[in-house]
Amino acid sequence: MWHLTMQVKKAYENAMRLFIYESEEAWTDYLAYAKENDIDPYKEKKQELDVIRDSLMSYLPLRFHTYILDSTLNTPNVPKHVREDFLRWRNEQEQLFENILDAAYEEKQKTLAYMKSKAREVFEQSLHDAKVVSIRRTATQVVLTLDMAGGFTAKSIIYLTFNNIKSELGQVVPKQFYIYDELRKTANGFALRVILDCPEVEWTIEAEELDAEFYYRPKTYSDFAESGNFAAYVQTLQLENGLIFITPQCKKQVVGLQHHAPFLIFEDSHLNENEHGVFVDSIRVADKLEDCIHFLHTDTYEDPYAHFSEPIPIQDLEEAALGTDLELKVRAWNTMYANPVQLTEKINQILMQMNPAQGGDMMQYVFIRHFYNEGILTAELQAKFNDILTE
Incomplete structure (x- = not known):
């Protein structure tokens, strides 16, 4: 017997279709917003309910039907105990669906051991x-x-x-x-x-x-996916990574790259562009070469962000960490994050030159707390970044 069915998915989606504010405070805020923006809140809520009224009548428990018919279920006018009952019922449906997804996941986990x-x-x-x-x-x-x-x-x-x-x-x-x-x-x-x-x-x-x-995807894909410079993209590719040209119509191993058209050489054919489009043999695969950027794949995973993990030499850390070159800055902080004990003195020197960020700078939050947990921050720096450390 399957845990996952279309029926349980639809039951969950239907239970979640009608939006209702969950507290008196939320209703007060909404009514204030409506007044400020010259919105009739009751008319708006009635319109929202009218769109799904028929389906609400088919899947909501009978005890809510009166409030669907009089258009009050999603308004502040519905009795508090009714709203709380509806929210409780909706939460139960949500939990039921999550339990079903969990059961399906567990079934899949048990099956993995038997797979190739x-x-x-x-x-x-x-x-x-x-x-x-x-x-x-x-x-x-x-x-x-x-x-x-x-x-x-x-x-x-x-x-x-x-x-x-x-x-x-x-x-x-x-x-x-x-x-x-x-x-x-x-x-x-x-x-x-x-x-x-x-x-x-x-x-x-x-x-x-x-x-x-x-x-x-080849690691340079994101650099060219939007610009559409197919000729330049091809020059960044590496045959040794196992290039494959895949379209809905065909799948071809790339055996050669050229600096000029046809750019891609396959085992028994090549890419060809003419006034009618782009072809592999007689198969039309795209309107223009730029579309073919999305058809190139590789056997080998290449991390497009691997260069951010390349360490910065100690003598260059301060300039890179405090500078304006974003790539160098990221590499510098990643270097310090990975080697807090070895770089304690340098890290403290750099942090002494920084001001605590305003408005919850997530990067500073992550690094300061990491260095604190590693036990390398001086007492002076702990006091300086106290707001972050006590959050």
Whole structure:
């Protein structure tokens, strides 16, 4: 039996649809704001409720229906005990959904031990907000391609391959978003349930084998993703990192880079641009070369921020930490953060030249407290940054 279903997701979303201020103070603030901005608060709240009135009547408990029908449930006029009852009920629905997500997560954790290493690595991380690029099928196999640009992983493209399909319910289409999942070990292999959005679908697939393949963005991607200078971008790439050109229509290994068109050489073809667009063989993959920046991936993860961890020599720390060059400043403070005991004297010298930040400077807060916890701050500096240390 699955913990995660479309029914429980919809129940949670429906419970959260109607916004209600939770305290008398919040209502007072809202009414004051409405008066200041010449807003009729009761008319506004009635309009908000009218938009979802029919659905509220279908999923809210009967005891709230009177206050939906008279348009008072989301206003200050609803009796306090009714508002508190509604908020309690809504919190219970929220907790119920969180419990279901926790149960689905625990089920997935139990399944990881049975998986191949790459598939296990994929599901150890979140696939939330991945975008479906394509879904390819044969009689016994399904391959799902996910674009992770909006997700929560360093991976850029992920392939999930289901071999020897045992069953499948629901339909996945390109451009849907992967929202929630539950993974199970079964007698036949593995089963995956996914709740997708745009359009909303519950998809369940069981297969004998579940494999995964994934790639990353080259480390210079963010420098060129917006500017669109494809020719300059290509010159920053490294073949030894295993370059792959991936579009919804094709996937090609890059075997050569050039300083001029066609720029990318594949094993059996190349990139070609003409007045009709950009092509790989006869396959049209983009309107213009600049669009192809987003199609390049690498086998090897390259941390685009690794240079910020490169240490600054001790003799240059003070100038870098107090200077205006942002990259040098970040590297200097990272150097001190990583070596507080060895650099105690230098750290104290630098901090003596700084004034306590106004308005809650998070960087200063983090570093001062770190150095304090390491026991390296002088009594004078502890007094100077007392406000941070006592927060």
